[in-house]
Amino acid sequence: MNWTAFSAIVPVACVVAAAIAAMTAEAFRARGERMPMAPLGVVGLVGAAVASVLLWDQNATSFGVVTADNFGLFVGWVIIAVGVLTLAISGPPVDRQRLPQGEYYALVLFATAGMLLMAIASDLLIIFLALEIMSLAVYVLTGLKRQSPAAVEGAFKYFLLGAFASAFLLYGIAFTYGMTGSTKLDEVGRLMAAQALAPTLMQRMAVGLLLVGFAFKVSAVPFHMWTPDAYEGASPAVAGFMSTGVKAAAFAAFARVFLSAFEPLQADWSPLIWGVAAATMIGGTLVGVVQTSVKRMLAYSSIAHGGYLLAALLSANAIGKGAILFYLLVYAFTNLGAFGVVAMMEAPGRANDRVRDYAGLGQTRPHLAGLMTIFLLSLGGFPPLGGFVAKWYVFSAAVAAGYYWLAVIGVLTSVVSVFFYLRIVVMMYMTDVDRDVEVPAVPRIAGAALVVSAIAVFYLGVLPARVMDWAARSIGTIF
Amino acid sequence: MAFPILSSLVALPVVGALLLLLIRDEERNRPLIRNVALVVSLLVFAEAMLLWFEFDPASAEFQFVERRSWIPAFGIGYAVGVDGISLLLVVLTGFLTPIALVSAWESVHQRARAFSIVVLLLESAMIGVFVSLDLFLFYVFWDAMLVPMYFLIGIWGSDRRIYAAVKFMLYTMAGSVLMLLAILGLAALHASATGSYSFDLEALYEIAVPAHLQFWFFLAFALAFAIKVPLFPFHTWLPDAHVEAPTAGSVILAGVLLKMGTYGLVRFAFPLFPIAAAFFAPYLAGLAVIGIVYGALVAMVQSDLKKLVAYSSVSHLGFVVLGIAAMNAEGVQGAVYQMLSHGVSTGGLFLIVGMLSDRRHTRLIAEFGGLKAVMPRLVAAFFVITLASIGLPGLNGFVGEFLILLGAFTWDPRFAVVAASGVILSAVYMLWMFQRVNYGPVTNERNAALGDLTPRETALLVPVVALTIVMGVVPNLFLRPIGPAVERMLDRVHEQAPIEIRAAAPADPSTAARVAGAVR
Numbered sequence: 001m002n003w004t005a006f007s008a009i010v011p012v013a014c015v016v017a018a019a020i021a022a023m024t025a026e027a028f029r030a031r032g033e034r035m036p037m038a039p040l041g042v043v044g045l046v047g048a049a050v051a052s053v054l055l056w057d058q059n060a061t062s063f064g065v066v067t068a069d070n071f072g073l074f075v076g077w078v079i080i081a082v083g084v085l086t087l088a089i090s091g092p093p094v095d096r097q098r099l100p101q102g103e104y105y106a107l108v109l110f111a112t113a114g115m116l117l118m119a120i121a122s123d124l125l126i127i128f129l130a131l132e133i134m135s136l137a138v139y140v141l142t143g144l145k146r147q148s149p150a151a152v153e154g155a156f157k158y159f160l161l162g163a164f165a166s167a168f169l170l171y172g173i174a175f176t177y178g179m180t181g182s183t184k185l186d187e188v189g190r191l192m193a194a195q196a197l198a199p200t201l202m203q204r205m206a207v208g209l210l211l212v213g214f215a216f217k218v219s220a221v222p223f224h225m226w227t228p229d230a231y232e233g234a235s236p237a238v239a240g241f242m243s244t245g246v247k248a249a250a251f252a253a254f255a256r257v258f259l260s261a262f263e264p265l266q267a268d269w270s271p272l273i274w275g276v277a278a279a280t281m282i283g284g285t286l287v288g289v290v291q292t293s294v295k296r297m298l299a300y301s302s303i304a305h306g307g308y309l310l311a312a313l314l315s316a317n318a319i320g321k322g323a324i325l326f327y328l329l330v331y332a333f334t335n336l337g338a339f340g341v342v343a344m345m346e347a348p349g350r351a352n353d354r355v356r357d358y359a360g361l362g363q364t365r366p367h368l369a370g371l372m373t374i375f376l377l378s379l380g381g382f383p384p385l386g387g388f389v390a391k392w393y394v395f396s397a398a399v400a401a402g403y404y405w406l407a408v409i410g411v412l413t414s415v416v417s418v419f420f421y422l423r424i425v426v427m428m429y430m431t432d433v434d435r436d437v438e439v440p441a442v443p444r445i446a447g448a449a450l451v452v453s454a455i456a457v458f459y460l461g462v463l464p465a466r467v468m469d470w471a472a473r474s475i476g477t478i479f
Numbered sequence: 480m481a482f483p484i485l486s487s488l489v490a491l492p493v494v495g496a497l498l499l500l501l502i503r504d505e506e507r508n509r510p511l512i513r514n515v516a517l518v519v520s521l522l523v524f525a526e527a528m529l530l531w532f533e534f535d536p537a538s539a540e541f542q543f544v545e546r547r548s549w550i551p552a553f554g555i556g557y558a559v560g561v562d563g564i565s566l567l568l569v570v571l572t573g574f575l576t577p578i579a580l581v582s583a584w585e586s587v588h589q590r591a592r593a594f595s596i597v598v599l600l601l602e603s604a605m606i607g608v609f610v611s612l613d614l615f616l617f618y619v620f621w622d623a624m625l626v627p628m629y630f631l632i633g634i635w636g637s638d639r640r641i642y643a644a645v646k647f648m649l650y651t652m653a654g655s656v657l658m659l660l661a662i663l664g665l666a667a668l669h670a671s672a673t674g675s676y677s678f679d680l681e682a683l684y685e686i687a688v689p690a691h692l693q694f695w696f697f698l699a700f701a702l703a704f705a706i707k708v709p710l711f712p713f714h715t716w717l718p719d720a721h722v723e724a725p726t727a728g729s730v731i732l733a734g735v736l737l738k739m740g741t742y743g744l745v746r747f748a749f750p751l752f753p754i755a756a757a758f759f760a761p762y763l764a765g766l767a768v769i770g771i772v773y774g775a776l777v778a779m780v781q782s783d784l785k786k787l788v789a790y791s792s793v794s795h796l797g798f799v800v801l802g803i804a805a806m807n808a809e810g811v812q813g814a815v816y817q818m819l820s821h822g823v824s825t826g827g828l829f830l831i832v833g834m835l836s837d838r839r840h841t842r843l844i845a846e847f848g849g850l851k852a853v854m855p856r857l858v859a860a861f862f863v864i865t866l867a868s869i870g871l872p873g874l875n876g877f878v879g880e881f882l883i884l885l886g887a888f889t890w891d892p893r894f895a896v897v898a899a900s901g902v903i904l905s906a907v908y909m910l911w912m913f914q915r916v917n918y919g920p921v922t923n924e925r926n927a928a929l930g931d932l933t934p935r936e937t938a939l940l941v942p943v944v945a946l947t948i949v950m951g952v953v954p955n956l957f958l959r960p961i962g963p964a965v966e967r968m969l970d971r972v973h974e975q976a977p978i979e980i981r982a983a984a985p986a987d988p989s990t991a992a993r994v995a996g997a998v999r
Contacts, residue, residue, distance in 0.1 A: 383619035411656035
């Protein structure tokens with residue numbers, strides 16, 4: 001048997017193994033016994049990272065449906081980083097909210113495995129499969145706090161709409177298969193190119209249905225309704241995980257399908273994505289302004305950031321090719337960091353999730369407040385932080401591709417978004433301490449994860465050249 | 480390789496801020512914190528003075544240039560350098576920052592360490608704005624500067640500080656993001672002209688931007704700078720920010736931050752887009768003149784000292800924009816001179832207002848009266864600075880305004896005539912205010928026992944007063960480095976601009992000397 005046929009899926013296998021180990025450990029766990037499940041997961045993720053390093057530049061394929069090209073591996077690293085950071089910040093929320101440990105860590109790892117597979121899948125059906133692996137795990141994670149009505153509501157909404165989206169996606173895949181007789185992206189692309197000059201109605205239907213399916217998963221307006229409820233109901237660590245990992249994986253598949261297989265139909269899908277991107281930037285930002293819950297605010301902010309990512313996807317031209325990957329990376333560290341701080345704010349029995357609860361944090365918890373400020377300013381796009389370079393990269397791609405108005409919408413919405421990011425900063429530094437908010441101590445590992453994220457945000461803002469170059473070369477493997 | 484003096488100027492305050500982070504136990508170590516911050520800012524000033532002595536004032540080229548590759552894929556470099564214009568603004572920044580720090584010693588009691596850190600970071604970003612020769616780098620500093628200023632107003636300001644801080648931030652950002660797009664468009668244009676991206680200012684000076692694009696790009700740049708200046712009708716953030724900011728914030732805001740807008744016009748908007756600049760110059764001048772008169776009139780009716788000084792800034796900076804819009808040597812030199820001079824005298828005014836409000840915890844003019852008898856030394860300094868602000872010959876304010884009016888008159892006498900009324904109005908509001916505060920009997924008994932200048936306050940005001948006199952008596956000291964740089968900028972503008980403007984501009988290379996002669 002030829003073992004090299006399996007090489008492309010080794011990173012996924014590592015994570016799956018860790019997930020199974022976590023599940024088994026849970027089964028043999030005595031009541032009240034604590035098991036090092038998070039470290040177990042980290043081991044699996046580090047294994048996946050190492051395997052990805054070895055696969056770099058190999059362009060390995062397995063079974064003809066999974067291609068570990070540099071694009072997939074780059075997104076894979078983003079997802080692995082998200083996974084490790086999520087595990088590191090999960091300790092406090094899991095303890096404080098008494099979430100079932102084994103299930104929690106196993107589900108995070110299964111979701112991560114699904115994401116990794118989604119990033120490297122080069123067959124529409126495998127993409128769908130990976131999406132379902134990821135989504136099912138995340139639905140359960142959202143509703144894991146069974147006693148909380150918000151969690152159940154969020155999970156239920158997420159599940160129904162997610163199932164709906166999956167149906168759209170599947171329908172799109174069916175149309176594609178009907179036209180081309182294949183679900184493999186490279187063959188689909190070849191056949192599409194052959195008849196690109198006069199796209200048929202079927203082709204347009206396929207594009208539209210796939211677009212809707214992906215738009216749901218990346219929570220683009222107007223398919224974003226589930227996002228705020230799901231993020232609010234979920235534990236903050238899970239919300240951070242969803243807003244970065246799920247988004248990275250979904251965008252990877254989105255970009256791979258649209259930039260390679262459906263690239264010949266660009267003239268048909270680019271106006272659609274233009275509209276969705278503009279609506280997402282505007283909608284996410286404007287609704288974010290009126291939120292009083294930090295988690296909901298961050299949910300709308302992550303919707304808006306999805307809009308910038310869509311703009312990057314749309315204007316992936318020669319100069320702006322790497323923008324989407326660079327943005328995903330910066331956004332992963334920044335947003336997970338912000339949700340991490342929210343997770344640290346939680347006290348047993350109190351979410352401390354109102355904007356008001358952050359009053360005086362700069363005095364009482366200067367380090368936590370300082371980290372939150374860095375993440376928020378990066379989300380708002382201030383130099384010298386990563387968020388600025390990422391946004392700049394996207395807008396320069398948009399300008400170079402001739403999407404001036406999209407760029408104008410982008411910069412103006414980012415000014416509006418600064419308003420709500422600053423509200424939290426105002427609370428932390430410029431408002432007096434509210435005595436009744438008790439913020440528990442931050443465990444060392446979680447603190448270290450947040451510090452590492454902040455350093456990454458600074459690094460990507462000050463010395464971005466190498467990573468940008470790397471992102472541009474990675475995406476070069478798909479188009 | 481030569482010592483990277485400009486980079487070290489930018490980095491030194493950051494190093495100082497990091498040092499301050501290491502100091503534990505803020506309460507006990509407050510003197511140490513103050514001294515470290517002061518020493519660092521004085522070192523920056525010393526280095527800026529060294530820069531001035533080493534600077535060759537005869538050359539129009541950028542000097543002390545450092546270039547390093549930063550993001551090569553986009554042609555973004557770390558490029559810094561100074562010419563005569565930016566040199567003096569760097570010196571001004573170095574001069575005002577220690578003053579701002581010391582001014583806060585008695586008034587900022589809470590979070591003294593964070594305060595010093597914020598001021599030092601702000602200084603670094605301000606110097607960065609003035610020395611950047613790469614548009615990306617410039618934008619980074621330009622935007623980064625907002626954050627410390629926001630904290631300065633928001634944390635250490637007075638009652639409505641949060642409103643003022645957020646307004647300041649959003650206004651300035653809204654203006655500058657469109658400039659970011661114009662910068663991107665400019666770089667893309669460079670790419671289509673030469674095949675490679677570049678954000679290097681000197682490379683971008685070389686490309687010919689099509690007229691219709693100049694139009695849009697100029698508008699985007701001008702909006703960003705007009706908000707910063709602030710030009711009428713974009714000035715509404717300024718009174719709020721000034722009134723709410725602590726004294727140190729006001730000094731830096733009026734002294735340096737506002738100059739960034741006019742500096743941007745001189746350095747970027749005009750030379751990069753000369754055709755559009757020529758087209759829009761009358762409109763800019765129109766807004767500037769409206770601002771001069773409007774600012775003065777509104778200043779006249781203020782009951783709050785700080786608001787009065789804030790509106791007087793709107794008026795004075797209108798002069799600066801008018802001088803730039805005139806696009807001749809007198810006008811632009813006068814504008815640059817006025818930038819410095821306004822920084823010194825308005826900085827001084829805010830210091831004095833701060834000292835008064837430290838003593839009385841009010842800034843209302845009606846609360847004062849007859850201070851001359853109570854605090855003769857403070858009032859003496861107040862008097863000199865007031866006269867400087869009005870533009871009395873022999874003090875700094877006169878030189879700049881005179882040159883600007885001269886330049887404006889050569890260009891279009893109508894603007895000069897209206898603007899000249901601003902000179903009279905400024906005498907009216909300043910002297911009236913001065914009279915109400917300082918002369919007459921002591922009407923409020925709480926003023927009777929106020930102490931005169933403390934040694935610390937004397938140390939703050941002496942350099943300011945001395946500089947107003949020096950700048951008024953030997954303007955050539957400052958005009959000499961400005962001259963060649965301004966000539967160079969005007970050459971750039973007139974190379975591409977329509978004929979009629981070229982005809983209006985004097986082509987005499989010895990204009991700098993002539994101008995200086997006229998002032999004497």
